[in-house]
Amino acid sequence: MDYPGNLFVVAAPSGAGKSSLVKALMELDSAIQPAVSHTTRPPRGQEKHGREYFFLSPEEFDSMVRRDSFLEWAHVHGHRYGTSRHTIEERVAHGADVILEIDFQGAINIKRIFANAVLIFILPPSWEELRSRLQRRGEDSAEVIELRLQNAAIEMAQAQKFDFVIINELFERAVFDLKTIVHAQRLKYSAQRRARADTFKALHIP
Numbered sequence: 473m474d475y476p477g478n479l480f481v482v483a484a485p486s487g488a489g490k491s492s493l494v495k496a497l498m499e500l501d502s503a504i505q506p507a508v509s510h511t512t513r514p515p516r517g518q519e520k521h522g523r524e525y526f527f528l529s530p531e532e533f534d535s536m537v538r539r540d541s542f543l544e545w546a547h548v549h550g551h552r553y554g555t556s557r558h559t560i561e562e563r564v565a566h567g568a569d570v571i572l573e574i575d576f577q578g579a580i581n582i583k584r585i586f587a588n589a590v591l592i593f594i595l596p597p598s599w600e601e602l603r604s605r606l607q608r609r610g611e612d613s614a615e616v617i618e619l620r621l622q623n624a625a626i627e628m629a630q631a632q633k634f635d636f637v638i639i640n641e642l643f644e645r646a647v648f649d650l651k652t653i654v655h656a657q658r659l660k661y662s663a664q665r666r667a668r669a670d671t672f673k674a675l676h677i678p
């Protein structure tokens with residue numbers, strides 16, 4: 473599907489720092505809009521319905537699946553998460569740059585629909601650091617942390633399918649890398665659009 477805006481998809485194992493990085497990017501770049509996903513996971517301490525996620529009951533999620541309201545959805549860490557069609561299609565059609573924080577399965581599905589989407593994978597500097605970030609975040613039980621670490625091995629094996637990989641060791645450095653990818657993509661697409669417009673003009677195609 474072709475569209476006027478840019479679509480960025482960020483995936484990472486739990487605790488690698490993707491939410492912190494995306495938040496920092498949005499503070500620096502007001503032109504980029506987040507896509508808020510739907511989930512059956514219960515909210516964490518400070519999370520608000522409609523801000524981090526739309527928190528749904530399993531029945532509400534089922535109903536959205538039946539109505540074909542999701543562009544993609546997946547089972548992740550024992551819960552369901554999905555990107556609504558409405559959120560993405562409307563924004564990209566209006567030329568907005570949208571950033572999605574979703575798991576690797578969702579990222580690969582989005583790339584099938586939007587071939588120009590830029591897939592970015594965030595890696596932690598080490599296993600020890602990943603574990604200690606999950607522990608320091610203090611939002612998940614020891615059991616949930618173990619499950620997320622087990623899944624991290626499967627998730628990290630997918631990094632090679634992504635367009636870019638950022639190692640989030642020094643936070644400021646990783647934000648800079650993310651910002652650079654976003655800017656480079658914008659330049660590339662505006663140059664391509666200009667070249668296409670010039671070609672059409674030269675060929676007298678309206």
Ligand SMILES: Nc1nc2c(ncn2[C@@H]2O[C@H](COP(=O)(O)OP(=O)(O)O)[C@@H](O)[C@H]2O)c(=O)[nH]1
Pocket residue numbers: 483484485486487491509510513544545546548549553554555573574575576577578579
């Ligand atoms: N496929 C898919 N994955 C999602 C979506 N929203 C969130 N996720 C992923 O679900 C996983 C768990 O998210 P969350 O429970 O917020 O934990 P966190 O990764 O530790 O912040 C992460 O890999 C998210 O990127 C979505 O709409 N679709």
Ligand SMILES: Nc1ncnc2c1ncn2[C@@H]1O[C@H](COP(=O)(O)OP(=O)(O)O)[C@@H](O)[C@H]1O
Pocket residue numbers: 484485486487488489490491492493605606608609640641642643644646
């Ligand atoms: N580069 C970094 N160095 C140290 N701590 C970090 C770094 N990036 C993120 N963190 C911390 O690690 C924890 C997990 O980050 P978070 O953004 O919630 O990860 P994710 O969204 O990938 O699950 C948070 O407490 C966050 O403040």
